[in-house]
Amino acid sequence: MSHISHLKSDNTMNAIKETHFNFEGQTAFYKGKVRDVYTIKDKYLVMVVSDRISAFDVVLPEPIPYKGQVLNQIAAKFLKATSDIVPNWVINIPDPSVTIGRICEPFKVEMVIRGYLAGHAAREYAAGKRTLCGVTLPEGLKENDKLPEPIITPTTKAAIGHDEDISREDILAKGIVSKQDYEQLEAYTRALFARGTEIAAAQGLILVDTKYEFGKVDGTIYLIDEIHTPDSSRYFYSEGYEERQQHGEQQKQLSKEFVRRWLIENGFQGKDGQTVPEMTPEKVESISERYIELYERITGEKFVKPEGDNVLNRVEGAIKSALATL
Known part of the structure; x- marks a missing residue:
């Protein structure tokens, strides 16, 4: 023993x-x-x-x-x-x-929905783009600002390589999803995001953006894969959000961004010739503790x-x- x-x-x-x-x-x-x-x-x-x-x-x-x-x-x-x-x-x-x-x-698109200008959308906006996946964004937004209303920015599901942004018009024109099914996916996406936003708010969190995947069997559409996890979604802390925006400060995030930051600080971004920094038992344990903290914060339950x-x-x-x- x-x-x-x-x-x-x-x-x-x-x-x-x-x-x-x-x-x-x-x-x-x-x-x-x-x-x-x-x-x-x-x-x-x-x-x-x-x-x-x-x-x-x-x-x-x-x-x-x-x-x-x-x-x-x-x-x-x-x-x-x-x-x-x-x-x-x-x-x-x-x-x-x-x-x-x-x-x-599975449908060959992922339904990404954004309530705030963050991540990929913020990078595209900063580069001067005002149309994202066929959706026009207003002028004068800052990173992490709340959007006038949530926008759906679908991506194609790539078998290899990265997913690509695609517009609703392209999805329908290319017959990737039928019009009837796509309208249903949009309706589900908005309703799920509204529910996720409500649940997050009760925990003092803001659901910033997330993605949903859907599939079909025997003519019925099902929600598949994971939803509202820190790997598929971005959360901000509600407390102090407005002040941080006003002062142009970074928002306090609840996601696996902390792992990416640690890697970047140690010279790793997945590029050729770069090596992953040493993952000591202490580092592994600290990441594990952060995930448990994420769980307890998002669900309001003890892990x-x-x-x-x-x-x-x-x-x-x-x-x-x-x-x-x-």
Whole structure:
């Protein structure tokens, strides 16, 4: 026993770096940057949200304990809190790091919605562009200003490389999504963003921008993937927002921006020839603590660390039990 308790203090012991499971009825396996996805009987998806962390399109060498659980549980909470607006893909959440759901045929666009001029939109605006994805923006905006009303700036889903901005007109002209479906996606996107904004406000947060992905099965549109997590959304703290805008100061963000900043300060932006700075156990632990803090702030709930030493055995067992009931 002493061997195990000694190992437990090692950060990576309770982190999911990768999985190599083999389930009954498994027909495919896909390893994404952060998620390991198992296809069962070509009908169900088992999504294991690993503790891998990516920045600048690069997966960093060390996993971050509990990061996957944070993302999976935030998404689970918000999918449940919006299921009256649009049905979603989730069937079961058998483990804090796992979601099992139905396979949908994904639409080839991601629905990005912005309530504020931040991130990519702010960079485009600063470069002189006043039309973003076919939407015209007013003159005189500063970075992080609230927009007159939320705007939808879709992107194409690239199989390789970066997603590209696209306008509603192009989506319809190219037949990427039918007019009827696209209008429904827009309506869902606005309603989800309004609900997300409400939930965030109750936690003293501003939902700045986010993205939603949708799919279709048997003629029904479902919300798929994660929603309102710090990896898919940007949040500001409400307190002090106005003062910071007036003084031209950076907004206080709740996102994984802190990881990107640490990398940039240490000379890494994913470019050729650059190396990831050393991820010491202390650094890994501090990132893990920040993710737990994100969870508690966004959900208003206490984060619960699961029992047990061997996280992979726990996850595999939970999935097998859940699959037996499908």
